[in-house]
Amino acid sequence: MADKKFYGYAGRWAFVNLSTGEVAIKEADPELYRLLIGGRGIQAYLIYQHLKERGALKDPLSPASRIIVGNSSLNDTAVPTAGRGSCSFISPFTYSPAEKEWLERRTPVFGLLTHSSCGGLFPNMLKRAGFDQIIIDGRAEKPVRLLVVEGKVEIIEAEPELFEEINGHRVLRRASETTDFLSRKHPDSSTVCAGPAGWNQVAFACLTNDYHRNFGRGGAGAVFGSKNLVAITAYGRELPEFYDREKFLEKSKAVDESVKKHVHDPSWTASFRPETGTTWWLDRAFNGGYLGKKGGYLPWHNFDEGYFDPELYRKVSTAAFLEIAGKHKVCNRCRHILCTRSAAVSSGPYAHEGVRPEFETIALWINCCLTDRDGIFYLNHLCNEFGVDTMTFGSVMAGAMELREKGFWPFSDGPEFGNVESMIRALEEIVYQRNDVGRLLARPTDLVIDELIKSGARARPEEIVRCLTTAYAGLGYAGIEPKVFPGMFAAYATSNRGRGDHTYAWTIQAEEGGLSGAENLAAYVAGSQTGKALTDSLGLCDFFTEDFASPDFLEMYSAATGIEYTAESLKECGRRIYTLERYVNNMQGRSRQYDEFVPPKFTEPLTAGPQAGKAVDPAYHREILDAYYRQWRWTNEGLVPAKLLEEYRIEKP
Numbered sequence: 001m002a003d004k005k006f007y008g009y010a011g012r013w014a015f016v017n018l019s020t021g022e023v024a025i026k027e028a029d030p031e032l033y034r035l036l037i038g039g040r041g042i043q044a045y046l047i048y049q050h051l052k053e054r055g056a057l058k059d060p061l062s063p064a065s066r067i068i069v070g071n072s073s074l075n076d077t078a079v080p081t082a083g084r085g086s087c088s089f090i091s092p093f094t095y096s097p098a099e100k101e102w103l104e105r106r107t108p109v110f111g112l113l114t115h116s117s118c119g120g121l122f123p124n125m126l127k128r129a130g131f132d133q134i135i136i137d138g139r140a141e142k143p144v145r146l147l148v149v150e151g152k153v154e155i156i157e158a159e160p161e162l163f164e165e166i167n168g169h170r171v172l173r174r175a176s177e178t179t180d181f182l183s184r185k186h187p188d189s190s191t192v193c194a195g196p197a198g199w200n201q202v203a204f205a206c207l208t209n210d211y212h213r214n215f216g217r218g219g220a221g222a223v224f225g226s227k228n229l230v231a232i233t234a235y236g237r238e239l240p241e242f243y244d245r246e247k248f249l250e251k252s253k254a255v256d257e258s259v260k261k262h263v264h265d266p267s268w269t270a271s272f273r274p275e276t277g278t279t280w281w282l283d284r285a286f287n288g289g290y291l292g293k294k295g296g297y298l299p300w301h302n303f304d305e306g307y308f309d310p311e312l313y314r315k316v317s318t319a320a321f322l323e324i325a326g327k328h329k330v331c332n333r334c335r336h337i338l339c340t341r342s343a344a345v346s347s348g349p350y351a352h353e354g355v356r357p358e359f360e361t362i363a364l365w366i367n368c369c370l371t372d373r374d375g376i377f378y379l380n381h382l383c384n385e386f387g388v389d390t391m392t393f394g395s396v397m398a399g400a401m402e403l404r405e406k407g408f409w410p411f412s413d414g415p416e417f418g419n420v421e422s423m424i425r426a427l428e429e430i431v432y433q434r435n436d437v438g439r440l441l442a443r444p445t446d447l448v449i450d451e452l453i454k455s456g457a458r459a460r461p462e463e464i465v466r467c468l469t470t471a472y473a474g475l476g477y478a479g480i481e482p483k484v485f486p487g488m489f490a491a492y493a494t495s496n497r498g499r500g501d502h503t504y505a506w507t508i509q510a511e512e513g514g515l516s517g518a519e520n521l522a523a524y525v526a527g528s529q530t531g532k533a534l535t536d537s538l539g540l541c542d543f544f545t546e547d548f549a550s551p552d553f554l555e556m557y558s559a560a561t562g563i564e565y566t567a568e569s570l571k572e573c574g575r576r577i578y579t580l581e582r583y584v585n586n587m588q589g590r591s592r593q594y595d596e597f598v599p600p601k602f603t604e605p606l607t608a609g610p611q612a613g614k615a616v617d618p619a620y621h622r623e624i625l626d627a628y629y630r631q632w633r634w635t636n637e638g639l640v641p642a643k644l645l646e647e648y649r650i651e652k653p
């Protein structure tokens with residue numbers, strides 16, 4: 001045991017101001033690490049401080065925005081999945097800046113605090129380069145990139161080779177080209193970069209590292225674009241030092257063995273991941289056969305149904321994607337769970353080598369009625385190259401397809417249900433802002449609705465809103481039909497990063513196993529959100545199998561960092577983080593109105609398959625919300641009382 005100040009962590013933060021060109025390197029605050037752990041928790045605090053000084057950020061793409069990229073205490077250690085990094089910012093997509101008639105006078109929401117998690121190598125390489133967090137403010141006058149090498153951060157003018165001319169506009173190259181160029185320039189480094197979508201400030205553009213790993217949701221790429229920031233490249237050789245190395249090795253071995261045992265235990269869903277990865281859920285959602293025995297919740301035709309022709313499903317099933325899967329291609333430090341595999345299609349118009357798409361991507365494109373496996377595979381590759389979040393893209397497409405089908409679409413061309421080529425075309429139009437279709441669909445949904453109403457579309461505003469499930473600043477629903485599980489609908493409604501997110505709480509197995517009742521569902525959602533706040537703040541993956549409250553995990557953590565938690569005090573960190581994020585979102589305009597909004601389509605019952613008749617019941621949803629706010633000790637309007645921040649020691653009394 002040495003007398004160093006930080007164990008596990010690198011212990012350094014870099015504050016970069018792109019407007020002034022200044023870089024300030026500061027020692028991290030150990031007390032904040034104890035309270036908020038790292039990654040997502042620390043980033044929430046740093047965004048909170050920024051907004052506290054300036055007030056609500058009314059334009060997430062203005063120079064006043066802040067974006068943070070970083071890691072945490074367990075990153076780059078022997079703990080399985082310890083390769084996940086964090087990126088936090090105010091989202092330009094969950095943005096509804098004015099009271100709208102068509103929303104029955106709901107209050108404005110100016111973008112929600114979004115945290116995106118990403119694996120690959122970059123988060124661990126940033127730590128090896130000596131930094132826990134890179135905090136970026138301002139806007140550069142000319143395109144720049146950041147170079148982070150062995151304790152130093154430089155702002156460098158972006159090279160002309162990183163850009164290309166498309167349709168008379170200078171735009172950033174594809175993510176793989178940027179990565180290749182910067183890897184040649186800085187051997188053995190790792191890069192996270194915007195793609196052309198981010199450069200053109202598409203509101204759902206992501207950041208990409210390792211060619212296919214993304215800080216996916218919320219529009220981090222657009223925030224980079226708005227700052228004239230191309231990429232961050234990191235290189236270093238520093239490895240984490242531990243408070244008690246021998247004990248850490250002993251305990252991390254015990255945790256590793258437990259992960260391995262759980263992965264091979266057929267009663268755990270994780271047991272299927274090394275082979276099928278997340279695509280395991282396709283068969284579960286369509287056919288059932290797991291806890292609830294019923295499927296019928298794989299969305300179809302813009303969430304109209306959760307079931308469709310089984311012959312069509314077979315073409316995009318778990319088995320169909322297994323047929324094209326190759327070797328594992330996993331995040332740095334991933335062990336045992338190994339959810340990602342390479343994939344290849346050898347012939348036809350979509351022949352390509354890449355990675356197998358994830359469940360959520362496939363599900364949300366099935367929701368666009370795509371049943372062309374190879375087309376889905378190719379489209380996924382394009383999204384990675386352009387830097388586009390596949391999930392929000394799927395939601396935006398499904399909405400546009402329905403508008404078109406119903407005759408509410410003001411253009412002669414546009415995406416069509418079941419037509420992969422029309423989706424590829426729309427993607428390119430959005431990314432390169434080629435035409436009016438692309439310019440419209442790159443925007444947050446509430447601004448799209450305003451435009452459609454102004455354009456004199458042949459539809460009443462409520463008919464337009466019915467087609468767009470991302471209305472009122474939603475992030476876009478994930479690939480589990482929202483009408484089927486009331487607990488999951490509450491999880492979708494209350495996720496701190498926006499309506500429709502599935503990663504902050506996941507209730508499916510619990511509800512299939514019989515969990516019901518407003519109080520029980522609310523408690524389960526709040527408990528899951530607490531756990532996920534911990535996962536993201538520790539630098540681990542959603543699929544990490546172990547209980548953070550287990551004696552082995554707690555002892556391992558204190559041996560790594562020197563910070564002692566009990567099961568209860570660690571859980572309190574999760575609650576503190578989630579509450580702080582909610583407070584930031586309150587500052588940005590979020591209240592019960594946001595959580596309570598039920599996209600009109602979800603009140604219409606499913607008509608096909610084993611879940612026929614199911615729909616969201618708004619009265620029951622309100623009952624769950626009442627119980628949910630009590631769980632968190634927020635007001636019944638969904639506001640965090642200031643005194644709770646004092647209780648959580650975020651603010652002084």
Ligand code: SF4
Nearest residue numbers: 330331334337339541
């Ligand atoms: S389980 Fe999958 S997402 Fe998680 S760390 Fe491993 S490869 Fe990455």
